[in-house]
Amino acid sequence: MRHFIRSAAVAIAMATASTFTLSAAIAADLSGAGSTFIYPVFAKWADTYKKDTGVGLNYQSIGSGGGIKQVIAKTVTFGATDKPMSDADLEKNGLVQFPMVMGGIVPIVNLTGVKPGELVLDGKTIAQIYLGAITTWDDAAIKALNPSLKLPSTAIAVVHRSDGSGTTFNFTNYLVKLSPDWKDKVGSDTAVEWPTGVGAKGSEGVANTVKQTDGGIGYVEYAYAKQNNLSYSKMLNAAGKVVEPSLESFGAAASNADFKTAKNFNVIITNEPGDTTWPIAASTWVLIHKAPDDAAATGEALKFFAWAYKDGKETAKALDYVSIPDSVVDLIKASWKADIQAGGKPVYAGE
Amino acid sequence: MSAVQEALPAVRGSRDATVRRFALTDSIFHGMTRAAAILVLVLLGGVAISLVAGSWQALSTFGFSFLTSESWNPVTEKFGALAPIYGTIITSAIAILIAVPLGIGIAIFLTELCPRPLRRPIGMAVELLAGIPSIIYGIWGLFVLAPFLQTTVQPFIINVFHGVPGLNGLFAGPPYGIGLLTSAMILAIMILPFITSITKDVFDTVPSVLKESAYGIGCTTWEVTRRVVIPYTRIGIMGGVMLALGRALGETMAVTFVIGNAHRISTSLFAPATTISATIANEFTEAVGDLYTSSLVALGLILFVITFLILAIARYMLMRIDARTGA
Numbered sequence: 107m108r109h110f111i112r113s114a115a116v117a118i119a120m121a122t123a124s125t126f127t128l129s130a131a132i133a134a135d136l137s138g139a140g141s142t143f144i145y146p147v148f149a150k151w152a153d154t155y156k157k158d159t160g161v162g163l164n165y166q167s168i169g170s171g172g173g174i175k176q177v178i179a180k181t182v183t184f185g186a187t188d189k190p191m192s193d194a195d196l197e198k199n200g201l202v203q204f205p206m207v208m209g210g211i212v213p214i215v216n217l218t219g220v221k222p223g224e225l226v227l228d229g230k231t232i233a234q235i236y237l238g239a240i241t242t243w244d245d246a247a248i249k250a251l252n253p254s255l256k257l258p259s260t261a262i263a264v265v266h267r268s269d270g271s272g273t274t275f276n277f278t279n280y281l282v283k284l285s286p287d288w289k290d291k292v293g294s295d296t297a298v299e300w301p302t303g304v305g306a307k308g309s310e311g312v313a314n315t316v317k318q319t320d321g322g323i324g325y326v327e328y329a330y331a332k333q334n335n336l337s338y339s340k341m342l343n344a345a346g347k348v349v350e351p352s353l354e355s356f357g358a359a360a361s362n363a364d365f366k367t368a369k370n371f372n373v374i375i376t377n378e379p380g381d382t383t384w385p386i387a388a389s390t391w392v393l394i395h396k397a398p399d400d401a402a403a404t405g406e407a408l409k410f411f412a413w414a415y416k417d418g419k420e421t422a423k424a425l426d427y428v429s430i431p432d433s434v435v436d437l438i439k440a441s442w443k444a445d446i447q448a449g450g451k452p453v454y455a456g457e
Numbered sequence: 458m459s460a461v462q463e464a465l466p467a468v469r470g471s472r473d474a475t476v477r478r479f480a481l482t483d484s485i486f487h488g489m490t491r492a493a494a495i496l497v498l499v500l501l502g503g504v505a506i507s508l509v510a511g512s513w514q515a516l517s518t519f520g521f522s523f524l525t526s527e528s529w530n531p532v533t534e535k536f537g538a539l540a541p542i543y544g545t546i547i548t549s550a551i552a553i554l555i556a557v558p559l560g561i562g563i564a565i566f567l568t569e570l571c572p573r574p575l576r577r578p579i580g581m582a583v584e585l586l587a588g589i590p591s592i593i594y595g596i597w598g599l600f601v602l603a604p605f606l607q608t609t610v611q612p613f614i615i616n617v618f619h620g621v622p623g624l625n626g627l628f629a630g631p632p633y634g635i636g637l638l639t640s641a642m643i644l645a646i647m648i649l650p651f652i653t654s655i656t657k658d659v660f661d662t663v664p665s666v667l668k669e670s671a672y673g674i675g676c677t678t679w680e681v682t683r684r685v686v687i688p689y690t691r692i693g694i695m696g697g698v699m700l701a702l703g704r705a706l707g708e709t710m711a712v713t714f715v716i717g718n719a720h721r722i723s724t725s726l727f728a729p730a731t732t733i734s735a736t737i738a739n740e741f742t743e744a745v746g747d748l749y750t751s752s753l754v755a756l757g758l759i760l761f762v763i764t765f766l767i768l769a770i771a772r773y774m775l776m777r778i779d780a781r782t783g784a
Binding site (some may be wrong): 320321 | 527530531590593603604607630631632633634635636640675686713717718719720729732739740743744747
């Protein structure tokens with residue numbers, strides 16, 4: 107028994123020693139959580155950044171709601187959300203927010219015999235589908251938008267997010283603008299009361315469920331649709347033109363975003379005007395504490411973001427994300443210097 | 458004066474000291490075990506109190522309508538627990554319907570009919586089912602069982618009952634593959650070992666005299682099982698079922714994977730739904746706002762109460778069977 111206790115004590119001592127060395131190794135890593143919308147590009151950036159600098163990023167894509175919660179609780183250095191925080195909430199929690207990247211949300215469908223980009227949908231019809239008013243794929247409203255397609259009579263299997271999600275916020279924000287019905291019955295937020303359909307966790311979950319379900323429809327950030335070879339649909343935009351999801355159409359939507367005059371960079375870019383504009387575009391914002399407990403970690407995070415704005419452009423483009431224009435990046439960096447301080451000095455020293 | 462007589466008082470003195478020491482260790486031992494037992498009660502009370510405190514805001518805002526409203530709307534902050542309560546009870550009930558006949562059947566086979574060499578492997582296999590972590594059941598359900606149901610079983614059933622009034626509502630599409638029935642099936646597999654092992658144990662409490670007398674007057678195995686064994690152990694079996702039900706009500710991870718996470722009450726067994734524990738697991742990390750969080754804690758309180766009642770009933774029934782056998 108005594109022998110056992112001694113060996114247990116040794117084991118515990120060794121375990122604690124190893125955690126100490128481990129935590130020393132982890133301390134160099136950045137920690138963040140939130141948006142699944144931005145996850146594909148964050149993952150790619152982090153990969154390159156680690157090779158360049160040796161600093162890794164531990165980012166958990168748990169949904170925007172979770173990111174906001176965790177950054178407020180200070181369990182992570184930064185949060186990422188596709189629903190901008192209100193001025194009052196930022197003030198209350200001592201946070202700053204700035205846009206990291208922009209991109210497009212695309213409807214994905216799983217229809218036998220319909221190839222990616224063949225189907226055309228508009229906001230009204232999607233709202234009716236998500237309200238449960240349109241239940242089969244050969245409904246007159248869908249046929250009217252797709253006169254040349256052979257649509258099956260398959261039942262529509264609606265897929266939405268089960269977790270709090272900024273993608274949901276932008277998607278429902280768009281539906282509210284297009285459908286009075288949706289505005290009255292459901293509204294827009296990171297989590298809403300869905301009238302119909304099945305909930306899946308994360309963008310990965312939505313992509314997977316649609317992939318598995320004949321007649322399925324969902325909505326994800328474009329990178330997920332491409333990576334999973336999912337049938338995305340084209341959209342009818344505010345100008346009444348049919349547009350493909352692409353870097354150009356997302357860029358056209360993003361070019362409408364006037365970050366310069368918006369307080370706290372709070373700009374929503376759904377249903378923007380323009381012939382080539384993709385109607386469901388979105389930005390992801392990073393949330394970070396103004397007076398961080400761990401100034402070093404925050405400084406490292408800001409360094410990574412500065413690197414991403416400058417050297418991450420190609421990566422973002424390859425994944426069809428729209429980078430934040432340089433003029434806006436200058437504004438963001440100025441706000442870092444002004445707002446994020448430790449001991450009376452700005453945490454981010456600049457290039 | 459002999460040497461023995463001289464030594465006596467010394468012996469007596471050391472004896473008294475020993476007795477005192479024994480009495481002391483005994484009372485320390487007694488105190489420690491009692492403290493451990495009381496700790497359980499304190500913990501339980503603490504959990505109950507913190508659940509009530511945490512859910513107070515939701516309960517005072519919504520009152521009784523929290524139990525009767527189906528709305529779960531984070532936008533307008535209107536929360537009602539009816540859909541998750543419904544999902545919890547229906548999935549558990551169907552799981553019991555599937556698992557009880559299966560479990561009792563296995564137990565009868567193992568105790569009465571199984572050839573000796575087979576008895577251990579089958580028994581072990583059933584016990585092993587209990588050892589599989591629930592997350593594994595969840596992943597298996599999502600990637601193996603759900604697609605299988607979706608492509609073969611569900612479309613078939615939907616077509617068969619398509620024109621039958623009453624049943625067509627129970628088996629209405631579209632076939633998502635995940636939903637109430639899929640969750641119930643996973644739960645059934647998960648609680649099977651509980652029912653089987655408890656049933657087996659209570660079957661072993663039947664006095665052999667009773668069984669042998671029945672065989673002696675010419676009863677068949679079926680008659681012995683039906684007329685002697687099951688009536689004798691009825692309460693114990695019920696206790697086992699209740700224990701399994703308690704397990705099914707609280708299962709979280711496996712159900713979250715395959716229930717479909719939709720806050721709705723629908724008549725169709727193929728429809729996505731949600732349970733109390735799945736809702737909490739899904740939404741607690743990102744519930745923004747006090748009322749939302751409080752409503753989730755209130756859901757937890759409801760589950761706590763339901764499970765507590767079920768387990769109390771189960772314990773009571775198992776106690777009665779123990780009392781009868783004098784164990």
